[in-house]
Amino acid sequence: MKPHRFLSPYLFVAPALVVFAFAILTPFVMTGYYSLTEWNGYGDMIFVGLRNYIDAVHDTVFQTSFINVIVYILLTLVVEVLVGLLLAGLVLTVRRGSIWFRVAIFTPVMLPMVVVAVLWSFVYNPDYGLLNAALTELGLESWTRVWLGDEHTALLAICLVSGWIYAGFYMTIFYAALRQVPSEVIEAARLDGGGEWDILWRIRVPLIRNAIEVAVLLCVTGGFQSFDLFYVMTNGGPFHATEIPTTYLVQSVFRTGEVGYGSAMAVILTAVVVTMGLLLAALRRTTGREGRTRRRPLANAKEAVW
């Protein structure tokens, strides 16, 4: 359609561009500039070139924070995505009458993460927490721990909360995808004598590969950006056992006033997130093309598993 007045489309687009340029694009470019300076936020800004980046790469805490977040992502791929897939498979066997279950499991997704984090730090509380109380009740007193204060369990404890929140989210995505698998395909497999479990893993799951790839993409790129749970539950402690890039750079910028150094870490993190996102997306496109050339879904499904 041709605009009635030449300027109209520009006026329609202007508010979106102005607010985006003001609040995101400008600070994005400025963060990049800060990363090349030494600056405490108000005094003189000294240009130092790439020194912040060199320091960041050699900073053992920053290295640890990346290892921690990668461990966190790998574990959440299991407790969020894989558990979500299993739950979706379970729900699929009953379908009707499962709505209350899906509502219950999805509930944590829509609660503020801070609220969930506060609640779970009570569950993990060594004195009156639900977890230690339950273990004591079951006669497993030796298993009780200061869950969030113990270097060996803190990260794992946070991963579990993350799973508690997001397993329902991924279940919902997978359930929606699984329901779209044509029933003829499933019937054919049943007639061939396939058990429900085999049908789930060998036919349904490969057929919803697209949804699974999207879920992995979301889990990985979202994982790198985590902050709320970690900040509220441990704030990186004990001894950096749960330090992740964002808690560390918030600490550097807003507590110790190293704006330049924190910006360099932010740029590195951004580069990692964007690269991972583009890489996974590119991977999906290439495998997607192969998938489309093979037209028979059943044959395709079996090949994908073996």
Next chain:
Amino acid sequence: MVSVAVRVRIIRPLVLTALALLALAYIVPLIWMVLSSFKTNTAIFSTPFALPTHIDLTRWATAWDIGNLGRYALNSILITTVSVLAILGVSSAAAFAFSRYRFRGSGLMLGLLSLGLILPLQSYFIAQSTMFTDLELTDTYWALIIPYTAMGVPLATYLLKVYLDALPEELFEAARIDGAGDLRIYAMLALPLLKPGLATVAVFSALSCWNEFLLALLYIQDDALRTIPTGLLAFSTRYVTDYSLLFAALSIITLPMIAIYVVFNRQITEGITAGSLK
């Protein structure tokens, strides 16, 4: 086929029971939270699994009175409402122009906006905070409304453009022939047709504004302006040893949200999943 029927008849109740147990285990922390809010601090310690002796809402009332929870909720409602309305208005206008007009620079402008789909918050919030401090925006509602709007616009524009692209061109040509101007076509034709898309965008935008934490933590120090996430955190550090009070505050915040979710679960689930799947 008989075996399938038998299998279904046996498996179905089995799976349903398993699901019921699983759902129960899943919401145990939430049940524990509500039950503990009715107990005394000593009872929370000594009998963590016992039912409260009676339903006593005084702790809830105390938490509400001294905890500023009403203020936090009001701030959250205000900031979320203004941000969501801004997102809907700004993005629907942009999506309309991108979808329906061909104009110079549209590709470049859409490309710039699309950057917002991949850039994480971490890539700009440091400079944003110094910018907002310089402009004296911190400790005002604008410090959150502006970034929430900016963060919501790219995805909203993208989704609404997809909706609009699916509409037939003849509809718009016909309106043009009838003499409708650009603004009229947008307001009287595009917006009403966009209603389902706007609803979806509203749901996930509202939830992400309502739950946002990092920026709220950095830009708002004034307790009277805090939103629910940062307000609750402040509350929990202030009354760190008064457990039943904390549980009461948590219950006051979560139960209404759960109630709303149970009623509108379909719309909310669809909104959230659509919002994250892009």
